[in-house]
Amino acid sequence: MLKNKWIAKAGLAGLSILFCFGQLSAAVLKKGPYLIYDGVNTQMKVLWQLDSSLSCTIKWGRDASYSTGAANTDENGSGKHEHQHIYTIDGLTPYTHYLYKINCGAGVDGNGSFYTAPLSDARNVKLLVYGDTRSFPADHDAVNREMINTYTSDPEFQTIALHVGDWVNHGYQEADWSSQFFDPSHTYSNKFQANIPINGVRGNHEGDGNLFLKYFPYPYETGGFYWSFDYGPVHIAIVDQYVDYSPGSVQHNWLKKDLESSTKRWKFIVLHEPGWTAGGHDNNVDVQNHINSLAVKNGVNIIFAGHNHYYARADVDGIQHITTGGGGAPLYDPDSNAEKIVSSSKSYHFCEIDIRGDDLYFTAKDKNGLQIDSFHIALPTKMPASMPSIIAYLFD
Ligand SMILES: [Fe+2]
Helix, strand or coil: CHHHHHHHHHHHHHHHHHHHHHHHHHHCEEEEEEEEECCCCCEEEEEEECCCCCCCEEEEECCCCCCCCCEECCCCHHHHCEEEEEECCCCCCCEEEEEEEECCCCCCEEEEEEECCCCCCCEEEEEEECCCCCCCCHHHHHHHHHHHHHHHHCCCCCCCCECCCCCCCCCCCHHHHHHHHHHCHHHHHHHHHHHHHECCCHHHHHHCCCCHHCCCCCEEECCCCCCEEECEEEEEEEEECCCCCCCHHHHHHHHHHHHHHHHCCCCCCCCCCCCCCCCCCCCHHHHHHHHHHHHHHHCCEEECCCCCCCCEEECCEEEEEEEHHHHCCCCCCCCCCCCCCEEEEEEEEEEEEECCCCCEEEEECCCCCCCEEEEEECCCCCCCCHHHHHHHHHCC
């Protein structure tokens, strides 16, 4: 009898140890799922990272049956890519809402949704812009909460978010990516990342970009973290200021050709260090001398930057130079009297862009949804192809 009791106790203890061990060894989703957009309106790239080696499945569809497609995924690679999964969903319909979910075993799952990018001939689009999300993830979370409110109240904003760089404090350290940008405890940031693709630039805090490339593998041009893409009626050029962009450089030649060849009515440049800003870090004279002139010649409407942790807008040669560095980094005091500055605010904030044909409506909002700036750009009405001959006839 005693022997049986001992065996029973030993068995229970063993089960307890197994249960505890099982709990301790359960895989954990460390990052994501999150989204990036490679510039193809029939695709969306989904990324996530576990703490151990597991195969996963991803399913997607127009509703919660996830019946459009499914795939199995394995780790993207070893070394720094350990336990990272990347899957590009293809064959989607442009400007369409999809749901997706991933599963890597019991209790290791995630889900989200997205809109594919608009058709190339779309005339209207809405999008979001922010950046400098480093250092204070709780403030980043608060900004993302209000950005979620924006696309919840108006689903046309669930499109894409542009990021102006300085994603984390030490971009060369895995620990900062884990505890800042991707920290699973910051639920609004996690939700935001799972439901809208984020495309952005390398800031100085991303260092050599080694880990930035891991987490944000956009289809870069050779030799730097610069590239461009179209989003409906907008052409967006991503400039890397930590690779030479002076006249004659490979990047400058690329940017010149890129802007000249785009036929989009709207053009944005996204970079990190602003040409005209409101104090803190000085105005970047290379942007003033090498980028602004290209922008003027090629019909760029807005140049987005960060680096200084506030909101500021400079109006230079009709181009709006936006500093939107209030995504979570410690705030600076903007100098409202700085050269060319027409608006500024010491706020955690983000920007909303609403393009309707030849009109662009811009609103900057703080983390509580209060408007801190707005402006409107109206493009000159395009002359119909037949007009020159009519004019020639009238004045003949
Ligand atoms: Fe910076």
